């Protein structure tokens with residue numbers, strides 16, 4: 230069932246607000262505005278005492294940024310006038326998405342909300358005058374925070390499910406890197422089943438003893454691995470339907486006393502096997518290219534697995550002395566290569582640069598093609614000096630290798646590199662932005678250079 234849309238949530242929130250008398254809302258707004266720093270302080274103090282929560286909050290940058298944003302959130306939540314409830318809903322969704330990206334457990338978020346409510350109740354009780362019901366104010370505060378939590382939790386679970394599916398797909402992809410071998414193996418497994426079936430038919434075996442496609446070597450691989458790895462692909466539903474048709478309909482019809490019907494069944498089975506092979510080829514073709522995680526031109530990882538990789542590296546960095554660096558690498562004046570020598574020449578250059586990046590990195594590093602002529606290297610187990618040195622070596626390696634753009638065209642190509650170290654902040658998008666800015670600076674200051682972004686506390 231679909232969850233309420235933004236419009237419904239906004240309307241629900243508005244009616245919640247309108248149930249509370251204006252004077253009471255005004256009093257809560259005044260209280261929140263005058264003490265929002267106290268509430269934010271209380272929140273951090275209590276949460277930092279929780280060893281699980283402090284993993285996410287103890288970083289200096291989190292404190293510096295989240296403290297003011299928590300205060301802004303409180304002000305927005307308890308404003309008397311809300312010009313636009315949909316944007317209030319969107320704000321909560323964004324918070325939920327950040328929580329998912331950071332991978333903060335939902336119980337910690339709920340605990341945080343409870344702590345805030347507690348602090349608000351205490352201040353309401355101690356400051357409200359007799360003519361304003363502190364009980365009603367507490368209900369109002371509680372309903373509002375619950376509403377925000379409901380929206381955050383939904384956004385969190387949507388994003389979290391996506392992350393989990395991505396992670397599983399990534400693991401499977403790493404396990405089944407050799408799509409070519411798999412294709413051949415399953416192709417012959419399906420043909421083996423077909424041969425075994427023909428043999429059994431020729432030997433006039435009872436229909437109940439005929440080999441079922443679903444329990445054949447191919448059927449088992451398909452059910453246990455392919456369905457999982459390629460979940461959601463349209464071909465999967467059709468292949469499953471064909472397997473069912475074969476097992477439940479055509480095999481039974483092979484025992485029909487009418488020879489014409491038996492022949493029809495045999496040819497239907499053959500057609501079904503051909504269709505399955507064809508559809509499987511389509512799925513595997515896509516899997517060996519872009520969708521499985523590798524960019525089809527350069528064979529580098531494509532950015533869809535970036536969040537899986539960075540979340541894991543952040544988790545590793547949390548428990549180790551060593552850090553990782555992000556290197557944003559961009560080919561200089563690439564458009565001019567395309568414009569002067571053609572798109573194919575551009576593609577050749579992209580492949581050669583990608584190959585240098587791949588060769589220059591160690592087994593534990595990751596190289597992504599972010600799109601166009603931009604690449605991202607996740608350099609593991611490094612520090613500021615190490616990552617700068619690596620980036621400089623990479624820049625030299627590209628500059629000194631003439632690129633074969635076409636049979637008779639050798640080009641000198643350079644790259645600009647923006648480098649940054651992961652700063653301990655649980656949200657990797659911040660480091661990505663820093664690397665981007667460093668790259669921008671490298672471009673602005675003349676290209677063919679490395680700029681290392683300082684990690685500011």
Ligand SMILES: Nc1nc2c(ncn2[C@@H]2O[C@H](COP(=O)(O)OP(=O)(O)OP(=O)(O)O)[C@@H](O)[C@H]2O)c(=O)[nH]1
Pocket residue numbers: 526559560561562563564565567571572573574575576579600601602672676
């Ligand atoms: N051949 C080829 N070109 C691509 C591909 N993807 C993107 N491009 C082209 O890459 C060019 C990138 O140009 P810009 O973003 O202007 O950058 P630039 O010319 O490298 O300039 P600077 O980055 O500022 O040094 C565009 O012309 C894109 O069309 C691809 O897969 N193959």
